[in-house]
Amino acid sequence: MIKETDNINHTVNLEIELILQAIFNKYGYDFRNYSKAHVKRRLLNRLHASKLKSISEMQHKVLYEPDYFETLLRDLSINVTEMFRDPGFYLALRKEVIPILKTYPFFKVWHAGCSTGEEVYSFAVLLMEEGIYDRAQIYATDFNHDVLDIAKKGIYPIERIKEYTANYQAAGGTQSFSDYYMANYDSVIYDQSLKKNLVFAEHNLVTDSVFAEVNLIICRNVLIYFNKELQNRVISLFYESLINGGYLGLGSKETLQFTNKYEKFAVVNNDEKIYKKKLL
């Protein structure tokens, strides 16, 4: 009986390998090196909700129904975010990275895996307050076009604004947070001036390559969904994209320590996981 359970789990794992290969071949999205526990949990939840009998049945459906693929794409990408998420990260940026950016007449920032854009607008607010927004070019990318559409609009539900205001203050905000948005019934729209130097574009960290040389990369809570091999690939991509002395900001639980580029970076702030590409 138990033996049988082991066999079933083995077969389910095989089916997952096959559906990920099918998704990659048909649609070009590569989840094969994502954290297995994460992918399996999300697929099994969807399997249950779809009332299908097996992942193999799901594979058939995903190959023949692009709409169903879109559903799976949403399941597999995590888009939980907020304005000034982890305020300490922004405080550390203000203290340790902004002063360096201020020494450049012009600089580029890449926000990788920007999801629905809240953290991009947060960073734009920070640059405004530090008086260097006009010198910045910010590229905000994600592989999921649905979330990019939301990010481009910069319109968000109003119900979390109280929480965001508290985050803004904890992040070292110097104005009133309400200066940056207009409330309209049940939503807020961020000030158009924040968008001036923002470019939102589709970019897939797993399959796409370097597109610009930048002074700062922010990529938070994206690497946690990747296996070690893919983490190494993405960190190499970041390394290639950074100028010498450029900065990398990761999520608070992400670290370069176990990646193969660790010696190529210096730790700027260990708690907030801010690193600096060493000069060669």
Place this chain on the structure above:
Amino acid sequence: MLYKAIVLGASAGGFYALRKLIPMLPGEFSIPIVIVQHISPTSDNYMARFLDNLSEIKVKEVDEKEPLLPGHVYIAPPNYHLLIEEDRTISLSTEEKKNYSRPSIDILFETAVLAFGKELIGIILTGANNDGAEGLKKIKEAGGYCIVQDPKEAEANAMPIAAIKKSNPDKILGLTDIAIHLIEMDTNIKSGKTSKSNDTSNN
């Protein structure tokens, strides 16, 4: 039974319960323990440091991709779900809250079942909601061993009661007896006794 891991969920009152339970385990306790304690999303790793200072066994907040080692207690960081990979390393996730919780006990338990199957011990302690009940049921169904803190003793009894209703656990015990039972099971594993405890009574 050769148990390879213990997963433990606690909520309201959990800090005090863990402060009592974990220091009772000896330094040579060999089964890795992974804990989800519901905690404010903005708190720091105080709990792990505090328990570590108090205990012989090593207690730490988990690092992403960390492998589970014997003699270690791993605590989920605030505001992240903790998942166990089938290669027995730890993954973190910021996905939606489950049972109004991040970290969620159910998510830890569900992924632990996939990684360890029947070689898993699940424990539910004090709490005021029903997170973990579904996960404990899955541990039971996979042939794992389930322990719930005696609701009469728990600071908040809703979570133990929900877990007992859903999973019909192998043992319902007070904290001291949970520690004694775990040490006994660990000693049996180390001395090579592999049979499941003969005592199957629930109370």
